[in-house]
Amino acid sequence: MASAPSLSTAQPPTAVSLRNRCTLPPLPSHRIRPSSSSSSLSSRLPTLRSVPIVSRCAVRAALSTVDRSATPVESGDKKLLLEVKDLTAVVAETGQEILKSVNLAIYEGEVHAVMGKNGSGKSTFAKVLVGHPDYEVTGGSMMYRGENLLDMEPEERSLAGLFMSFQSPVEIPGVSNADFLNMAYNARRRKLNQPELSPIEFWAYVYPKLDLLNMKADFLNRNVNEGFSGGERKRNEILQLAVLGAELSILDEIDSGLDVDALRDVAKAVNGFLTPKNSVLMITHYLRLLEFIEPSYIHVMENGKIVKTGDISIAKTLEKEGFKAISEM
Amino acid sequence: MAALAFPRHIHTAPKPSFFNNKPKTKLRTRISVQSSLTPPQLGFSDPFVLELAEALEDSLPSPSSSKLSPLEKIRDVSSETLLSTPWPSRKDEPFRFTDTSFIKNSKICPVSRPPPQSLEAPLASPEDTQLLHLAIVDGHIVDSSSNMSGLPDGVYVGSLSNATSESLVKRVGEFVCGFDWGDLFWSINGVGAPDLAVVYVPAGCRVENAVHLRYYSVEASDVGSNKLPVSNPRVFVVVEKGGEVDIVEEFMGGDPNRCYWANPVLEVVVGEGGKVRHSYVQNQSPCAAHIKWTSVRQDAESSYQLVEVSSGGKLSRHNLHVQQLGPDTVTELSTLHLAFNEQTQDLHSRLVLDYPRGSSRQLHKCIVANSQGQAVFDGNVKVNRYAQQTDAGQLTRSLLLEPRATVNVKPNLQIIADDVKCSHGAAISDLEESQLFYFQARGIDLKTARKALVFSFGAEVVSQLPDASVQKKVENQIRELLDPQ
Numbered sequence A: 001m002a003s004a005p006s007l008s009t010a011q012p013p014t015a016v017s018l019r020n021r022c023t024l025p026p027l028p029s030h031r032i033r034p035s036s037s038s039s040s041l042s043s044r045l046p047t048l049r050s051v052p053i054v055s056r057c058a059v060r061a062a063l064s065t066v067d068r069s070a071t072p073v074e075s076g077d078k079k080l081l082l083e084v085k086d087l088t089a090v091v092a093e094t095g096q097e098i099l100k101s102v103n104l105a106i107y108e109g110e111v112h113a114v115m116g117k118n119g120s121g122k123s124t125f126a127k128v129l130v131g132h133p134d135y136e137v138t139g140g141s142m143m144y145r146g147e148n149l150l151d152m153e154p155e156e157r158s159l160a161g162l163f164m165s166f167q168s169p170v171e172i173p174g175v176s177n178a179d180f181l182n183m184a185y186n187a188r189r190r191k192l193n194q195p196e197l198s199p200i201e202f203w204a205y206v207y208p209k210l211d212l213l214n215m216k217a218d219f220l221n222r223n224v225n226e227g228f229s230g231g232e233r234k235r236n237e238i239l240q241l242a243v244l245g246a247e248l249s250i251l252d253e254i255d256s257g258l259d260v261d262a263l264r265d266v267a268k269a270v271n272g273f274l275t276p277k278n279s280v281l282m283i284t285h286y287l288r289l290l291e292f293i294e295p296s297y298i299h300v301m302e303n304g305k306i307v308k309t310g311d312i313s314i315a316k317t318l319e320k321e322g323f324k325a326i327s328e329m
Numbered sequence B: 001m002a003a004l005a006f007p008r009h010i011h012t013a014p015k016p017s018f019f020n021n022k023p024k025t026k027l028r029t030r031i032s033v034q035s036s037l038t039p040p041q042l043g044f045s046d047p048f049v050l051e052l053a054e055a056l057e058d059s060l061p062s063p064s065s066s067k068l069s070p071l072e073k074i075r076d077v078s079s080e081t082l083l084s085t086p087w088p089s090r091k092d093e094p095f096r097f098t099d100t101s102f103i104k105n106s107k108i109c110p111v112s113r114p115p116p117q118s119l120e121a122p123l124a125s126p127e128d129t130q131l132l133h134l135a136i137v138d139g140h141i142v143d144s145s146s147n148m149s150g151l152p153d154g155v156y157v158g159s160l161s162n163a164t165s166e167s168l169v170k171r172v173g174e175f176v177c178g179f180d181w182g183d184l185f186w187s188i189n190g191v192g193a194p195d196l197a198v199v200y201v202p203a204g205c206r207v208e209n210a211v212h213l214r215y216y217s218v219e220a221s222d223v224g225s226n227k228l229p230v231s232n233p234r235v236f237v238v239v240e241k242g243g244e245v246d247i248v249e250e251f252m253g254g255d256p257n258r259c260y261w262a263n264p265v266l267e268v269v270v271g272e273g274g275k276v277r278h279s280y281v282q283n284q285s286p287c288a289a290h291i292k293w294t295s296v297r298q299d300a301e302s303s304y305q306l307v308e309v310s311s312g313g314k315l316s317r318h319n320l321h322v323q324q325l326g327p328d329t330v331t332e333l334s335t336l337h338l339a340f341n342e343q344t345q346d347l348h349s350r351l352v353l354d355y356p357r358g359s360s361r362q363l364h365k366c367i368v369a370n371s372q373g374q375a376v377f378d379g380n381v382k383v384n385r386y387a388q389q390t391d392a393g394q395l396t397r398s399l400l401l402e403p404r405a406t407v408n409v410k411p412n413l414q415i416i417a418d419d420v421k422c423s424h425g426a427a428i429s430d431l432e433e434s435q436l437f438y439f440q441a442r443g444i445d446l447k448t449a450r451k452a453l454v455f456s457f458g459a460e461v462v463s464q465l466p467d468a469s470v471q472k473k474v475e476n477q478i479r480e481l482l483d484p485q
Helices: A012-022 A035-042 A053-063 A120-130 A154-159 A175-193 A199-211 A230-244 A260-273 A289-293 A310-323 A323-328 B030-034 B048-059 B070-083 B126-130 B168-177 B184-192 B433-441 B446-462 B470-484
Strands: A080-091 A097-107 A111-116 A135-144 A160-164 A172-176 A250-251 A278-284 A297-302 A305-310 B109-110 B131-138 B140-147 B156-159 B197-201 B211-216 B226-230 B232-238 B244-252 B263-269 B275-283 B289-298 B303-310 B314-324 B330-339 B343-355 B358-370 B376-382 B391-400 B406-415 B423-428
Touching: A097 A120, A097 A305, A111 A310, A111 B303, A120 A135, A120 A154, A120 A160, A120 A250, A120 A278, A135 B030, A135 B156, A135 B470, A154 A175, A154 A289, A154 B433, A160 A230, A160 B289, A172 A175, A172 B446, A175 A199, A175 A230, A175 B446, A199 A230, A199 A260, A230 B303, A230 B358, A260 A289, A289 A310, A297 A310, A305 A310, A305 B156, A305 B376, A310 A323, B048 B070, B048 B109, B048 B184, B070 B184, B070 B232, B140 B156, B168 B197, B168 B232, B168 B303, B168 B376, B184 B226, B184 B289, B184 B376, B197 B211, B197 B244, B232 B244, B232 B275, B244 B289, B263 B275, B263 B303, B275 B289, B275 B314, B275 B376, B289 B303, B303 B314, B303 B343, B303 B446, B303 B470, B314 B330, B330 B376, B330 B446, B343 B358, B358 B376, B358 B406, B358 B446, B376 B391, B376 B423, B391 B406, B406 B423, B433 B446, B446 B470
Parallel strands: A111 A278, A111 A297, A160 A250, A250 A278, B109 B226, B131 B211, B197 B232, B211 B244, B232 B263, B244 B275, B263 B289, B275 B303, B289 B314, B303 B330, B314 B343, B330 B358, B343 B376, B358 B391, B376 B406, B391 B423
Antiparallel strands: A080 A097, A080 A135, A297 A305, B131 B140, B156 B197
């Protein structure tokens, strides 16, 4: 069903009943964003998915501040990219349950942000999506463009268009950044039945991408993440995203350890990839990042579940009053 | 002062100085006397070793000149020690993990034919012949296959027997028998070496281009014949005060079905302030036995750097001994052993420091990628009483990639001096899962990722090979091992 999703079939039945219960009036034209982004924002689907019933009305209310009157809602035309249902996962080694029924749906062109306390399961969720071996999925489903992610190896998920930027990427001594990127890029070219690029051809392809992130060329000659500062590691992750491309970028705390300038560079690069087809799932603790990359939705995760979904105002409440305020809402 | 520590298996005390070179008065007939298979007087000659010594002796022409040449001096001293050294068993500590029965159970026959005066084309590729290189075939120096053009004045590379300079022969003669730490294989080489190649660098001379020593084993038997032709190449490098040279040793295997035993010895003497960079690439046939000795003596303020990559041979062992002869020496040893077949790769290294302010760095890495493969490392660093303010570091890392792949590592420091900085470490692991996942998360499949990581593990050593062409060649060899056709 998810391979050709329309709004009516893609949504769980509960959403329908919810809609009946709290019918929303057309939203007032109250802009909370610069006009330049309002059209893309307004085209994003503001419907409620994968949120526990109790919180849905509140979320709906929060969303009402978003300007949707500029263009009619086009949610029906958009394709469902990722649909996560009742996902549960444990730490493979200890069996400790981290994810306790996560529900989320991401459509093409949407930017989602997941916030939450330390240990709430945000990063685990990101890692489970890309198949990290430290975690084991014990229940639920993860469908990506109608394909079951659980049946796919990590590299297949990557080639299918999923990209996760690591919170703390590992060092790989002895493998240069250029070789690593070339290998990864050629794996993509093979998948698309395109000829692989030689190191020299690849250099020509990758070189302009460095500018995008204000990176020096010698970056490519250094070994992957070896001796990189925190900021360099984050930039390197985004460089990989720029080189490889992705339909769904999962950015795990891409803002932690970055100074304002670096954050601006990284955000600029991420915004550069945003198209009506590409989606982003960001994990962050801070409002700051969300001011650079504007999310369509903000999800609050707590104890392995998404407990609240809303717009930027959630992040603002969080920033001011902490997670306690959200829990009490 | 060098006589602070006596190794158990050596019967003579180490001499305090390598300048101690009083001519021996032993007669050359010693071997033939002993080889009559009567029980030797000392009572512990090994009949197997005696037989081998006799065969080696017979394979060489009798000395032509009446004067004792350095090579004959080596033969004399070696035959003497050979008679008192039994074939090593697993009960001997230096051979505890290294089974030499593959050699012992074969029918060992010394290479008898002198090699062809020109080598067949496939042995050396055309671009290689441009390099400064000496071809050593079955222990014989083959001038017609060598290229020694463009050497600076006073530098000599070639057979000692062809050397015209009296003083050079005399100088080499002063050094040849100054090493007392050898084992049976050292002595076998000394008895069986048909020729002595010499690299001589006079004082203050810097040799720009690396000197390549190419070793070939032409005489070989087929798999299953149980015959093992043995050759004993011997090279002596003397770098006088302030001299500098790069030595590249390459052991070529050729056809993978050829069985032979290469038993080479390289001796290096680095004078005061001298510099030697030594690259050693061992790519013998997978059916071959390869037992190599490298003995280095370093005078004050000299520097010796070794980069080794060994991947060939069924049984391969490198005995490396570095002896300090003065203060302020620098020693860097980086070695990579690859056991991708059913084979043993062994490094026994010993670094003896007797003078102050020596600095040494040793990195040994091995990769065992075969369930019948084995790597052995015994790395000994002796910091004796007068070696104050020594800075010695030793690290060994091993990758075991298959179930039952084996590694035996024994890094050991023996410190008597009390004002030193020494460190050592050993790590044995499979590939890091987090690193593999990083590749996968970027769309690279597990097999490719593993190969890239194994390659990068070795790159730490390979990248230190000073000669770019050698480095490239070694990288290609490793790629072939990772991706057999």
